[in-house]
Amino acid sequence: MQKFTVAGACAVVALLLSDPANAAQSRAFDILHYATTVDVDIAAGTLHGETLVRFSAVTAGARELQLDSGALTIDSVQQDGEPVPFVQRDAVLHINLPTAVRAGEVQVRYHGKPRFGLEFAPAREEVYTIFSTAQWMPSVNAPDERATLALALRLPPRLKATAAGDALPSRQLDDGRIEHRWQLRKPAPAFVYGFAAGPYVHARQGNLHYYSMDRSEVELRQLFAATGDMLGFFAERAGLAYEGDYRQALVAETIGQEMAGMAVMSEAYGKEVLDDPTQTGLIAHEAAHQWWGVRVTCAGWEHFWLNEGFANFMTAAWLQQSQGEAAYQAMVQGWETRVQELRTNGADRPLVYPQWIKPSADDRAVVYKKGAYVLHRLRRELGEEVFWRGLREYTQANDGRSVVTADFQQAMEHAAGRSLQAFFDAWVYGVGGELG
Numbered sequence: 535m536q537k538f539t540v541a542g543a544c545a546v547v548a549l550l551l552s553d554p555a556n557a558a559q560s561r562a563f564d565i566l567h568y569a570t571t572v573d574v575d576i577a578a579g580t581l582h583g584e585t586l587v588r589f590s591a592v593t594a595g596a597r598e599l600q601l602d603s604g605a606l607t608i609d610s611v612q613q614d615g616e617p618v619p620f621v622q623r624d625a626v627l628h629i630n631l632p633t634a635v636r637a638g639e640v641q642v643r644y645h646g647k648p649r650f651g652l653e654f655a656p657a658r659e660e661v662y663t664i665f666s667t668a669q670w671m672p673s674v675n676a677p678d679e680r681a682t683l684a685l686a687l688r689l690p691p692r693l694k695a696t697a698a699g700d701a702l703p704s705r706q707l708d709d710g711r712i713e714h715r716w717q718l719r720k721p722a723p724a725f726v727y728g729f730a731a732g733p734y735v736h737a738r739q740g741n742l743h744y745y746s747m748d749r750s751e752v753e754l755r756q757l758f759a760a761t762g763d764m765l766g767f768f769a770e771r772a773g774l775a776y777e778g779d780y781r782q783a784l785v786a787e788t789i790g791q792e793m794a795g796m797a798v799m800s801e802a803y804g805k806e807v808l809d810d811p812t813q814t815g816l817i818a819h820e821a822a823h824q825w826w827g828v829r830v831t832c833a834g835w836e837h838f839w840l841n842e843g844f845a846n847f848m849t850a851a852w853l854q855q856s857q858g859e860a861a862y863q864a865m866v867q868g869w870e871t872r873v874q875e876l877r878t879n880g881a882d883r884p885l886v887y888p889q890w891i892k893p894s895a896d897d898r899a900v901v902y903k904k905g906a907y908v909l910h911r912l913r914r915e916l917g918e919e920v921f922w923r924g925l926r927e928y929t930q931a932n933d934g935r936s937v938v939t940a941d942f943q944q945a946m947e948h949a950a951g952r953s954l955q956a957f958f959d960a961w962v963y964g965v966g967g968e969l970g
């Protein structure tokens with residue numbers, strides 16, 4: 535059961551493998567805002583873009599601004615209308631500012647034909663992003679770099695589009711196309727920027743929006759029917775109300791991806807939920823990311839379990855609430871079996887470790903499944919009242935922030951009124967802890 539959930543959602547880990555370069559290694563600048571206009575040619579699988587990057591200096595005297603730029607070709611960089619020298623090396627754009635500034639902005643023009651990160655489905659006249667934002671706009675990959683985003687997407691008139699952020703009025707261009715626009719007002723990491731566009735059916739229920747090509751409006755409302763209750767449940771557990779609209783799009787092919795205020799899942803998954811309404815695990819997983827992933831984000835990929843272990847655990851908590859104890863226990867059992875398997879194969883690892891360059895299937899299982907299992911064990915150790923109070927305090931205290939595992943430990947210790955070092959040493963930082 536829970537085929538999609540148990541498989542481990544989110545394209546993030548797989549794509550880290552393809553995107554090892556990271557401008558974050560030594561950041562001399564803090565990115566404050568991006569304003570991006572993207573022109574896509576769906577039939578050709580190409581894009582042209584223009585991104586304004588507003589920044590402030592972290593290091594006095596710094597002159598080299600680094601941005602991850604994937605496989606994009608940079609056409610020009612300008613500051614105040616003047617060309618600025620730049621080089622691209624190992625998927626990183628190095629911009630050499632003429633003088634050191636405390637704050638400023640540059641305009642980057644680029645084009646490309648991404649092999650991943652921006653997915654084209656020409657047969658459906660569809661295009662959508664999957665995780666690797668640097669493949670369609672130069673940006674900083676690191677999850678602790680938060681910035682606001684203004685996104686404009688130029689599309690043929692018959693296409694509909696949805697994206698991270700609040701929708702702004704669209705405008706008609708001279709060539710007949712439509713420029714769709716969104717504004718992400720709260721700073722968020724670049725990996726949760728994204729969009730989906732195609733000749734979609736669009737269904738709306740209050741602040742909830744659904745998009746698909748294969749499903750009717752009635753079917754969309756049916757298969758996403760639990761979304762409002764899920765958001766309510768997670769908001770209550772997080773101690774933070776959901777803000778704004780939430781948009782879900784069914785696209786040609788993906789294992790599921792969260793974005794700020796949005797999620798994409800596959801049409802095949804949508805069909806599965808329609809056929810079996812208990813299969814809502816992936817919808818819940820992506821919805822949970824709005825708190826654990828988007829609002830509270832791991833500061834580095836070595837703490838990635840704070841995003842994915844949490845999303846999986848909260849999915850199980852939602853299933854417990856909506857389908858009963860057996861649904862929760864089935865997920866716990868699945869995690870425990872996988873952890874046992876990891877140990878038998880000598881593949882168990884601490885939840886916190888820096889080996890994210892080439893994660894194996896076992897490594898993903900550590901983050902997604904052992905991560906969720908450890909939260910279950912902590913729940914059992916602390917009891918309902920203390921566990922959920924600690925989790926709520928942790929989430930509230932870190933809203934809009936980047937976190938490391940110590941932040942979580944500290945919040946849980948505060949709730950418990952005692953040290954949890956032995957628990958964290960065994961289950962989180964080590965490979966101990968007795969199963970069963």
Ligand SMILES: [Zn+2]
Binds near residue numbers: 543841
């Ligand atoms: Zn996820």
